[in-house]
Amino acid sequence: MKNLYKYNLTDAELKIKKEISKLKSDAGSHSPSIQTLSQLISNLDIKVDACFLSNPFATELFMKYFKRQILDADRFQDLLEFYPSQNKVIAQYFSKTIGVDAKNIFVGNGAVEIIQAIIHRFTKKRMVIIIPTFSSFYEFALDKVDIKYFTLKKSENFRLNINEYINFVKETKPDTIVIINPNNPTGSYLLQKDLTKILNELSFVENIIIDESFIHFAFEDDLYSEVTIAKMLEDNENLYIIKSMSKDFGIAGIRAGYALMNQVKVESLLKNGYLWNSNGLAEYFFRLYGTPQFVDEYKLVRMRYIQETQRFVSDLASVPNIKVYPSFANFVLIELPDTISSELVSFILLIRYGIYVRNCVDKKGLDGNYLRIASRDQKGNKLIKQALTNLFE
Amino acid sequence: MKNLYKYNLTDAELKIKKEISKLKSDAGSHSPSIQTLSQLISNLDIKVDACFLSNPFATELFMKYFKRQILDADRFQDLLEFYPSQNKVIAQYFSKTIGVDAKNIFVGNGAVEIIQAIIHRFTKKRMVIIIPTFSSFYEFALDKVDIKYFTLKKSENFRLNINEYINFVKETKPDTIVIINPNNPTGSYLLQKDLTKILNELSFVENIIIDESFIHFAFEDDLYSEVTIAKMLEDNENLYIIKSMSKDFGIAGIRAGYALMNQVKVESLLKNGYLWNSNGLAEYFFRLYGTPQFVDEYKLVRMRYIQETQRFVSDLASVPNIKVYPSFANFVLIELPDTISSELVSFILLIRYGIYVRNCVDKKGLDGNYLRIASRDQKGNKLIKQALTNLFE
Numbered sequence: 001m002k003n004l005y006k007y008n009l010t011d012a013e014l015k016i017k018k019e020i021s022k023l024k025s026d027a028g029s030h031s032p033s034i035q036t037l038s039q040l041i042s043n044l045d046i047k048v049d050a051c052f053l054s055n056p057f058a059t060e061l062f063m064k065y066f067k068r069q070i071l072d073a074d075r076f077q078d079l080l081e082f083y084p085s086q087n088k089v090i091a092q093y094f095s096k097t098i099g100v101d102a103k104n105i106f107v108g109n110g111a112v113e114i115i116q117a118i119i120h121r122f123t124k125k126r127m128v129i130i131i132p133t134f135s136s137f138y139e140f141a142l143d144k145v146d147i148k149y150f151t152l153k154k155s156e157n158f159r160l161n162i163n164e165y166i167n168f169v170k171e172t173k174p175d176t177i178v179i180i181n182p183n184n185p186t187g188s189y190l191l192q193k194d195l196t197k198i199l200n201e202l203s204f205v206e207n208i209i210i211d212e213s214f215i216h217f218a219f220e221d222d223l224y225s226e227v228t229i230a231k232m233l234e235d236n237e238n239l240y241i242i243k244s245m246s247k248d249f250g251i252a253g254i255r256a257g258y259a260l261m262n263q264v265k266v267e268s269l270l271k272n273g274y275l276w277n278s279n280g281l282a283e284y285f286f287r288l289y290g291t292p293q294f295v296d297e298y299k300l301v302r303m304r305y306i307q308e309t310q311r312f313v314s315d316l317a318s319v320p321n322i323k324v325y326p327s328f329a330n331f332v333l334i335e336l337p338d339t340i341s342s343e344l345v346s347f348i349l350l351i352r353y354g355i356y357v358r359n360c361v362d363k364k365g366l367d368g369n370y371l372r373i374a375s376r377d378q379k380g381n382k383l384i385k386q387a388l389t390n391l392f393e
Numbered sequence: 394m395k396n397l398y399k400y401n402l403t404d405a406e407l408k409i410k411k412e413i414s415k416l417k418s419d420a421g422s423h424s425p426s427i428q429t430l431s432q433l434i435s436n437l438d439i440k441v442d443a444c445f446l447s448n449p450f451a452t453e454l455f456m457k458y459f460k461r462q463i464l465d466a467d468r469f470q471d472l473l474e475f476y477p478s479q480n481k482v483i484a485q486y487f488s489k490t491i492g493v494d495a496k497n498i499f500v501g502n503g504a505v506e507i508i509q510a511i512i513h514r515f516t517k518k519r520m521v522i523i524i525p526t527f528s529s530f531y532e533f534a535l536d537k538v539d540i541k542y543f544t545l546k547k548s549e550n551f552r553l554n555i556n557e558y559i560n561f562v563k564e565t566k567p568d569t570i571v572i573i574n575p576n577n578p579t580g581s582y583l584l585q586k587d588l589t590k591i592l593n594e595l596s597f598v599e600n601i602i603i604d605e606s607f608i609h610f611a612f613e614d615d616l617y618s619e620v621t622i623a624k625m626l627e628d629n630e631n632l633y634i635i636k637s638m639s640k641d642f643g644i645a646g647i648r649a650g651y652a653l654m655n656q657v658k659v660e661s662l663l664k665n666g667y668l669w670n671s672n673g674l675a676e677y678f679f680r681l682y683g684t685p686q687f688v689d690e691y692k693l694v695r696m697r698y699i700q701e702t703q704r705f706v707s708d709l710a711s712v713p714n715i716k717v718y719p720s721f722a723n724f725v726l727i728e729l730p731d732t733i734s735s736e737l738v739s740f741i742l743l744i745r746y747g748i749y750v751r752n753c754v755d756k757k758g759l760d761g762n763y764l765r766i767a768s769r770d771q772k773g774n775k776l777i778k779q780a781l782t783n784l785f786e
Contacts, residue, residue, distance in 0.1 A: 026481065026482070027479060028479075030479070030668065032478075032482075033475055033476050033477065033478055034475060035471070035475060035478065036478050036482055049475075052475065052476070054474065059470065059473075059474045062473070063469075063470055063473075066473075071464065071469075076456075076464075077452065077456055078428070078646075079646050080452075080455070080456075080459075080644050080646040080647050080674065081447065081452045081643060081644065081645065081646055082426055082427060082428060082442075082445065082645055082646050083426045083445070083639070083645040083646065084426065084645075084646055084648070085425075085426055085428065085429050086420060086421075086423070088419060089419070089425075089429055109502050109506075109648075109670060109672075110669055110670075112666075112668045112669055112670075113502075113670065116665070116666035116667070120513075120665070120666070136668060139664075139665065140665050140666045141665070142665060246476070250474060251473050251474065252474065252475055252476040252477075252669075253471075253472050253473040253474055253475050253476065253477055253672060253673030253674075254473050254672055254673065255477070255502075255669065255670075255671075255672040271532075272509070272513070272532065272533050272534070272535060273505075273509035273513070273533050274509070275423065275505045275529060276503055276505055276645075276648065277502060277503075277505075277506065277648075278648075279502075279646060279647055279648040279672050279674065279675070280646030280647065281473065281646075281672065281674060282672070
């Protein structure tokens with residue numbers, strides 16, 4: 001860490017930094033999109049969007065189908081001109097693919113709409129949230145809700161200590177608990193048997209929300225078989241499983257997600273709203289997700305991306321002076337040396353290297369210098385490794 | 394009305410009718426989309442979707458821009474791959490076009506998301522709803538909300554009786570009132586001066602919701618100048634103006650809408666949710682709506698559609714045995730003879746003529762045999778007139 005000059009910004013760089021800071025403060029606790037950045041700051045040349053948690057190979061796959069079935073078939077106008085189908089119709093499209101009855105599926109305008117729907121409707125008094133985590137879970141809570149935080153320990157590599165957590169929930173007596181598996185931004189993963197234990201021990205909690213938005217990047221065997229806690233749905237009326245399609249299918253702009261829950265809860269949500277909450281593109285995606293050929297091809301790009309990601313995480317381990325945390329998600333949490341702020345490093349990566357990463361300085365429950373770096377394709381990941389090596393060797 | 398054989402269905406027709414009825418009952422109080430119908434009922438040949446309240450010329454205009462700026466420029470992947478911008482960023486795109494400060498704009502995933510957002514958040518106890526109207530306003534109300542109905546009178550051509558309405562609201566003391574202008578499904582329009590009188594007389598009501606989703610089809614002068622009550626926003630902190638973009642811009646599948654309201658209300662909604670609630674296509678649309686060239690071209694297709702619609706309404710007046718109500722929307726309410734049910738007529742129009750209309754049998758506050766028929770292009774409108782003439786002459 002001798003070359004401290006690396007971390008001195010030029011006047012031009014300081015000017016860009018100021019513009020970015022303004023945008024970030026406008027965007028609240030989420031990063032401004034790469035589009036917003038590029039439009040408003042003309043001097044930026046973004047090469048790798050490693051803030052963006054998305055499988056690029058899946059985007060290619062979707063585009064291939066979309067081009068053939070919609071664009072080349074001149075059917076695009078239908079998707080944008082007409083009202084999309086309603087929740088129950090869309091749920092039927094992919095019910096077989098995920099092996100869950102359509103009556104247990106609530107389709108959402110992205111997972112964030114579903115998070116909002118569930119906690120606004122069903123959380124009455126107290127919620128236990130594991131931090132650091134995705135901020136919407138506590139930000140969306142209504143004012144009347146008392147939030148208790150259970151903080152993951154750095155000394156335990158941010159893995160959830162099951163027994164301590166169970167005791168904490170028993171003492172705190174919340175009506176809602178939230179577990180993101182794998183967790184964002186730590187990448188830590190709870191084995192299905194551990195999650196099952198939690199469900200069994202905490203059956204008194206009225207609403208148990210498991211967010212599986214990153215679950216397609218996790219695996220428990222050598223074949224990378226998909227895992228999910230959906231099998232517990234039948235015996236646990238208090239279970240909600242939330243699933244974003246943005247990350248694993250590489251389609252964040254489409255806004256598609258779903259949640260699995262007891263039929264009574266689905267009916268309750270649909271009774272007072274959520275009419276036409278999917279757009280034409282999302283409806284097309286969910287229909288595609290119901291076709292075996294697409295699902296088969298998706299399995300291949302899922303596996304390809306997991307392998308690339310796991311290789312990337314291993315590769316980063318050789319960058320000196322940073323700590324790389326184990327990850328079962330499509331991103332990796334890295335800890336920087338104490339002497340240099342993660343905020344400054346994120347600016348330097350963006351301005352000098354064109355690499356956009358998530359600086360975790362504002363992440364509740366994560367004290368220190370951390371960056372969350374998304375895995376991209378091989379070329380992008382190489383650029384990230386090179387930049388980090390340049391900065392920290 | 395001699396040829397009653399016209400109204401006897403064959404066995405094959407009865408079979409299709411049964412399938413349609415099943416779909417309709419699944420869709421609740423809204424009509425199944427033409428896509429859902431066509432997919433699930435193979436024998437249907439739908440020629441005119443006159444259930445669908447949308448300017449077809451505006452769809453063409455949007456497609457022209459979309460083709461040039463997105464498809465041909467190979468920029469489509471950006472729209473679906475990346476997270477869209479957040480509410481405040483998108484509000485800025487078209488703030489100038491509508492002449493309202495971005496801080497007063499709440500952007501929604503279609504107007505129905507906004508209806509739900511406003512009444513779930515701000516309606517606490519009692520709502521006065523004018524019927525017949527768009528059903529979501531009473532369907533979305535939470536269970537705790539007491540709904541009082543003010544029924545439009547057939548004897549007054551379903552025009553709102555201003556003084557009676559004002560007295561009713563004063564007696565009922567609601568915290569929320571809703572006025573759709575022009576109203577759906579009656580097509581009746583309240584002049585700006587009448588609406589202003591209502592706002593002034595009922596200033597004690599905490600939430601006054603004016604739904605202007607059909608306002609682009611209304612006019613008060615020979616130039617068809619656009620009208621809106623937005624000018625009252627500044628002096629009325631209790632005013633919410635809801636605007637769907639689906640109908641006038643012909644893009645229902647995109648899911649785009651906005652509402653204008655006091656800044657404090659916008660902040661309140663965004664504080665606990667509505668993150669990434671616009672998709673990439675909607676963001677593109679709102680950006681387009683901020684460009685003067687598009688807006689100028691839109692004005693032309695708006696005018697063309699108004700002229701076609703007004704001609705259609707006049708034409709229908711010559712169909713014997715039906716009553717055509719005046720309309721300032723893009724549809725027309727027609728009343729059928731007592732002897733023949735509107736439900737049966739809607740099936741016959743669909744099965745024999747390929748014309749899909751909205752049968753109003755389930756519309757609260759509308760007793761009798763009514764159809765709501767959307768205006769389409771000249772060719773579609775001619776087919777509708779011919780079919781009705783065949784049936785009723």
